[in-house]
Amino acid sequence: xxxxxxxxxxxxxxxxxxxxxxxxxxxxxxxxxxxxxxxxxxxxxxxxxxxxxxxxxxxxxxxxxxxxxxxxxxxxxxxxxxxxxxxxxxxxxxxxxxxxxxxxxxxxxxxxxxxxxxxxxxxxxxxxxxxxxxxxxxxxxxxxxxxxxxxxxxxxxxxxxxxxxxxxxxxxxxxxxxxxxxxxxxxxxxxxxxxxxxxxxxxxxxxxxxxxxxxxxxxxxxxxxxxxxxxxxxxxxxxxxxxxxxxxxx
Amino acid sequence: xxxxxxxxxxxxxxxxxxxxxxxxxxxxxxxxxxxxxxxxxxxxxxxxxxxxxxxxxxxxxxxxxxxxxxxxxxxxxxxxxxxxxxxxxxxxxxxxxxxxxxxxxxxxxxxxxxxxxxxxxxxxxxxxxxxxxxxxxxxxxxxxxxxxxxxxxxxxxxxxxxxxxxxxxxxxxxxxxxxxxxxxxxxxxxxxxxxxxxxxxxxxxxxxxxxxxxxxxxxxxxxxxxxxxxxxxxxxxxxxxxxxxxxxxxxxxxxxxxxxxxxxxxxxxxxxxxxxxxxxxxxxxxxxxxxxxxxxxxxxxxxxxxxxxxxxxxxxxxxxxxxxxxxxxxxxxxxxxxxxxxxxxxxxxxxxxxxxxxxxxxxxxxxxxxx
Numbered sequence: 312x313x314x315x316x317x318x319x320x321x322x323x324x325x326x327x328x329x330x331x332x333x334x335x336x337x338x339x340x341x342x343x344x345x346x347x348x349x350x351x352x353x354x355x356x357x358x359x360x361x362x363x364x365x366x367x368x369x370x371x372x373x374x375x376x377x378x379x380x381x382x383x384x385x386x387x388x389x390x391x392x393x394x395x396x397x398x399x400x401x402x403x404x405x406x407x408x409x410x411x412x413x414x415x416x417x418x419x420x421x422x423x424x425x426x427x428x429x430x431x432x433x434x435x436x437x438x439x440x441x442x443x444x445x446x447x448x449x450x451x452x453x454x455x456x457x458x459x460x461x462x463x464x465x466x467x468x469x470x471x472x473x474x475x476x477x478x479x480x481x482x483x484x485x486x487x488x489x490x491x492x493x494x495x496x497x498x499x500x501x502x503x504x505x506x507x508x509x510x511x512x513x514x515x516x517x518x519x520x521x522x523x524x525x526x527x528x529x530x531x532x533x534x535x536x537x538x539x540x541x542x543x544x545x546x547x548x549x550x551x552x553x554x555x556x557x558x559x560x561x
Numbered sequence: 562x563x564x565x566x567x568x569x570x571x572x573x574x575x576x577x578x579x580x581x582x583x584x585x586x587x588x589x590x591x592x593x594x595x596x597x598x599x600x601x602x603x604x605x606x607x608x609x610x611x612x613x614x615x616x617x618x619x620x621x622x623x624x625x626x627x628x629x630x631x632x633x634x635x636x637x638x639x640x641x642x643x644x645x646x647x648x649x650x651x652x653x654x655x656x657x658x659x660x661x662x663x664x665x666x667x668x669x670x671x672x673x674x675x676x677x678x679x680x681x682x683x684x685x686x687x688x689x690x691x692x693x694x695x696x697x698x699x700x701x702x703x704x705x706x707x708x709x710x711x712x713x714x715x716x717x718x719x720x721x722x723x724x725x726x727x728x729x730x731x732x733x734x735x736x737x738x739x740x741x742x743x744x745x746x747x748x749x750x751x752x753x754x755x756x757x758x759x760x761x762x763x764x765x766x767x768x769x770x771x772x773x774x775x776x777x778x779x780x781x782x783x784x785x786x787x788x789x790x791x792x793x794x795x796x797x798x799x800x801x802x803x804x805x806x807x808x809x810x811x812x813x814x815x816x817x818x819x820x821x822x823x824x825x826x827x828x829x830x831x832x833x834x835x836x837x838x839x840x841x842x843x844x845x846x847x848x849x850x851x852x853x854x855x856x857x858x859x860x861x862x863x864x865x866x867x868x869x870x871x872x873x874x875x876x877x878x879x880x881x882x883x884x885x886x887x888x889x890x891x892x893x894x895x896x897x898x899x900x901x902x903x904x905x906x907x908x909x910x911x912x913x914x915x916x917x918x919x920x921x922x923x924x925x926x927x928x929x930x931x932x
Contacts, residue, residue: 377578384571392579394922399586401918403867405890406911407589409596409904412895414589433585436578465567465574494683496870501895511685515874518689525693532686543681547674551814554680 344526348534351527354506355513356534359493362424362509363538366431367488371481373432374439378480379473381440382447383455384465393444400437404497415502422504430502431492438491439484442553446480447473479549486546487553490539510535590911593904597621602899620905626785632881633889633906634729635791640885642725642793643801644865650805651861652854655812660842662813663820673817676810684807688874691803692718695875717799718876718883726792729785734774741770796882804871808864812857819853820846859921863914886910 381389411430412421420426450473458472496511503512514535518528543550597620601613624633658676662669679687694701695717748764751757823846831841869887876883878892886906894903 373578376574380571380575384568386568386572386575394926395587396579396582397922397926398918399582401863401914401922402586402590403887403907403910403914405867405869405887405903405907406593407586408593408890408907409894409900410589410592411585433581436582440578459567465570490681494685496683496685496873497891500873501891511683511870514689515685515870518692518874528689529693532689536682536686539681539683540678543678544674547677550681551677554677554811554814555818 344530345534347527348530351517352510352513352531352534355508355510358424358507359509359511360538362427362431363489363492366428366435366492367485369428370432370435370439370488371484373436374484375443375474375477375481376469377436377440378443378445378447379469382444383450383452383468383473396437397441398437399434400441404434408497408501412501421502423507424503427498427502427507427509430498431495435488435492439488442484442487443477443480446477446483450476482546482549483553486542486550490542490550493539593907593911596901597904597908599901601901602897602903616901620902621909623902624905624909628785630902631789632884633886634789635881636884636886636889638791639794639797639883640866640868640887643797643804643868643885644862646797646801647804647808647865648858648861650801651809651812652857654805654809655857656816656850658809658813659816659820662817673814676813678810679807680811682807684868684871685874687803687807688871691799691806692875695799718796718880720794720796721882722795723790723792724795726790729789729791737770738774741767741774743767745771794882796876796880800868800872800875800883803875804865804868807871808861812861815853815857816850819850823849856921859917862917866910866914866917 380386381393415421415426415430420429454472455468458468463471493509494511495509496515499509499512500515503509514528514531517531598615598617599613600616600619601611624630662672666672701717744763744767746767748760748762748767751763752760827845827849828841831845836844867887868885869891872878872883872885872888873891878884878888887910890903890906890910893899893906897903
């Protein structure tokens with residue numbers, strides 16, 4: 312129902328948007344909303360893409376390495392490290408926001424995309440590590456052992472045994488991270504300057520303004536939602552698996 | 562086989578991530594905690610070398626009992642009510658939908674797709690859409706008019722009506738009474754199990770507390786000097802609706818996975834014993850779903866305690882009637898430059914979330930033994 316309203320409104324001409332007829336389809340399809348929204352949001356969408364893609368790739372790679380180490384190389388203290396890591400996934404980010412803000416200011420990363428990418432990579436580590444660890448825990452230890460007898464070292468095992476088998480895990484992790492980072496708001500609103508805002512911040516600002524023409528924010532919503540909706544539609548099966556895995560099954 | 566060199570490499574591989582997390586999570590939490598004990602934010606807060614003094618718990622005292630910080634109390638109440646209604650509604654709706662989808666049904670895949678779709682959206686998108694739907698003179702309010710009924714004129718997110726009002730002055734007394742009652746109950750339980758010592762240890766102080774609170778002992782012990790009414794702001798109803806719209810599909814997916822995980826033999830055995838479908842549901846399936854309910858409560862609960870983007874997008878940060886501590890923290894810190902007070906609010910939020918999450922992490926890791 313809300314989806315219907317959004318689509319209908321986004322296709323209307325501003326003059327046709329009156330509260331009384333809000334539920335009726337437009338008499339004439341108008342792409343004005345999209346044209347305006349695209350014009351206004353194009354740079355923000357690009358910001359979001361750069362941010363989400365690079366942070367996703369980096370955090371997935373690091374998470375895969377960490378998961379490999381934690382599941383296959385029983386290091387001393389791993390039993391303690393793991394819960395401490397997982398806790399980082401659940402904290403309200405408000406509780407680290409002030410020092411984070413100061414830190415980024417002091418290393419001159421405040422306001423732009425690199426800083427935000429760094430933040431998303433760091434705070435993405437717990438979930439990516441968790442997902443990869445759980446996936447790698449299913450790989451039989453014998454496989455690792457036999458290849459190490461064959462002379463493969465730490466990196467050899469990872470490169471030739473673990474990594475080629477990781478595709479399903481990568482799909483889930485990438486979907487999860489991409490949607491999370493694309494949809495994120497708190498870091499984006501506190502740590503970026505207007506030119507580098509991702510789409511979520513731009514949309515919230517637009518809809519928050521007074522006397523807006525509602526076709527514009529609705530078209531904006533659709534543009535902002537499109538990438539994650541597409542991910543969901545085409546990779547739905549993995550998306551659900553990611554969601555359920557994200558609920559921590561230890 | 563596993564050489565020392567490889568183990569060293571493994572450790573080195575993990576080290577940077579661990580160092581990052583140690584600093585960015587625990588180091589920063591520590592720093593926030595420290596800041597919350599200072600008065601940073603009085604005067605030139607953003608100066609290169611701001612003047613900072615240690616003030617101990619003063620910020621916290623202000624938040625709970627200072628005249629100026631009445632908004633924090635209202636936000637706290639908002640957050641608790643929001644969490645309660647949001648979690649309850651999501652669970653109820655999720656369970657209902659999962660039950661409906663569990664039976665053989667044509668187009669199940671379609672329904673599941675549609676119901677989960679909102680989950681892929683950003684809370685900001687959801688908020689923007691619902692902001693439009695809840696316009697006072699449009700959207701949901703004109704829905705009845707489509708079928709010929711009079712339209713509604715509910716103000717949604719801007720109404721100032723409240724229900725379940727209570728006086729903030731009564732809170733300490735009520736809390737003590739609650740603690741006393743719990744102690745008494747635990748004492749009674751211990752007595753029944755013939756653990757006399759434990760019963761006395763719990764029950765007697767509990768009884769004293771209850772009597773003291775009942776006799777008005779806490780009356781002169783109120784936090785704020787004047788009567789201060791708080792309650793459930795009806796403006797939050799719209800927020801609860803939007804949040805439930807987004808998250809009930811997820812709860813449904815959790816429950817559906819749970820229902821599918823129940824062995825068919827169990828149901829068949831119950832049917833052989835002559836149970837009606839309703840009885841099977843009530844006595845076989847529902848109890849087996851309990852662990853899922855617990856997980857769902859914790860996941861949804863911690864989302865609700867942290868909710869920020871949805872409200873920001875739906876009503877903006879300045880709409881005090883729908884505000885929550887997460888938003889107040891943002892305003893206090895980044896608009897008011899009151900870093901110390903922002904840090905205190907953040908610390909309280911962390912405390913609340915931790916109370917929910919830490920037992921969960923500990924128990925779920927214990928359940929999954931080292932492989």
